Amino acid sequence: MIWEKYVKLEKVHQLPESIAKLLYLAIVSNTLNLKAFVTTDRDIEAKIGIEKLGFFKSELITEYYSHIEHQLLNDFKNVLLNDVKTHDWKGEDCFIGQLEMLDSEELIETYFLTGTATKYIQEKYATNEQLWFVVISDINKGYNLIFTEDRKTKRLIERNFSFTFDGNFAKSDRLWMRKEFIRDMS
Numbered sequence: 569m570i571w572e573k574y575v576k577l578e579k580v581h582q583l584p585e586s587i588a589k590l591l592y593l594a595i596v597s598n599t600l601n602l603k604a605f606v607t608t609d610r611d612i613e614a615k616i617g618i619e620k621l622g623f624f625k626s627e628l629i630t631e632y633y634s635h636i637e638h639q640l641l642n643d644f645k646n647v648l649l650n651d652v653k654t655h656d657w658k659g660e661d662c663f664i665g666q667l668e669m670l671d672s673e674e675l676i677e678t679y680f681l682t683g684t685a686t687k688y689i690q691e692k693y694a695t696n697e698q699l700w701f702v703v704i705s706d707i708n709k710g711y712n713l714i715f716t717e718d719r720k721t722k723r724l725i726e727r728n729f730s731f732t733f734d735g736n737f738a739k740s741d742r743l744w745m746r747k748e749f750i751r752d753m754s
Contacts, residue, residue, distance in 0.1 A: 571614040585623045592618045593632055600668065601629060601707050603743045633670040633707065640667060644679050645688050648702070652693060653746060657724065657753045662699035665689070666746040672706040672713060680704075680736075686717050694718065701725065703746050712740040728753060 571591055574580045595615050599607040602615065640647050652665045669675060679685045685702065694700045701716035715737055716722055722733045729752065731738035 569610060569614060571617060572610070575617065580617065580621070583621065588618050588621055588623050589628070592624075592628070596629055596632065597668070600705055600743045600745065603707060603710055604745050604748075605742065606745055606748065630670065633668075637669045637671075637675070640669065640675055641678065644675075644684070648679075648685060648688060649692050653750065655750050655753060657699055660699050662701070662721070662753070663689070663693040664700070664746055664749060665702035666705070667702065668705040668707065670706075670708045672704050672709075676704065676713065680715055685715065699724065703744065703749060705743055705745075707743065710743055712744050714738040714740065 570587070574583050592615065595611050595618075596602075599611050602612060648665055648667065651667075652663050655662050655664060667675065680702075689700055689702070697718075697720075699721045700718055701714055701721050704713040704715060706713065714725060714731060714733075716725070717736050722738075725731055725738060726733060729740075729749075731740060
């Protein structure tokens with residue numbers, strides 16, 4: 569890890585502010601602000617160490633996610649469709665989208681409850697009854713909403729992950745990263 573190299577060489581205070589900010593936001597994004605199970609002690613130590621440099625204000629995380637949410641709300645179709653991974657699940661392609669934000673309420677009301685998200689996904693990915701779902705990470709609330717309208721996908725998710733769907737949404741007990749779903753799909 570880049571941060572650890574600076575620490576090992578005792579050159580932490582030579583780390584440029586721009587690099588510190590990128591490292592910090594990478595840690596925040598890749599660990600859902602240290603709330604995902606994939607978070608390691610190394611992540612926590614690096615985040616704390618970078619904060620101690622005093623380069624940026626505490627609102628950086630809020631500003632970062634506000635920017636992401638702004639992009640999502642203003643260019644939803646492209647953001648959704650350009651961050652989809654395909655994974656083989658029980659011999660079938662499964663398309664998995666991932667959206668991360670501090671508060672998912674407006675996004676869900678605007679795009680998921682209206683059918684807009686489903687329309688976009690079905691137009692591009694689920695054209696032949698493929699499996700698909702979207703992982704919506706609500707960082708402030710500390711859980712995901714897993715969204716799909718596909719019945720077969722719902723059954724597989726309920727069996728594989730012990731989530732229960734209420735309509736087209738299942739709520740996780742913690743924050744999951746898409747890579748964790750992919751890892752555990754069997």
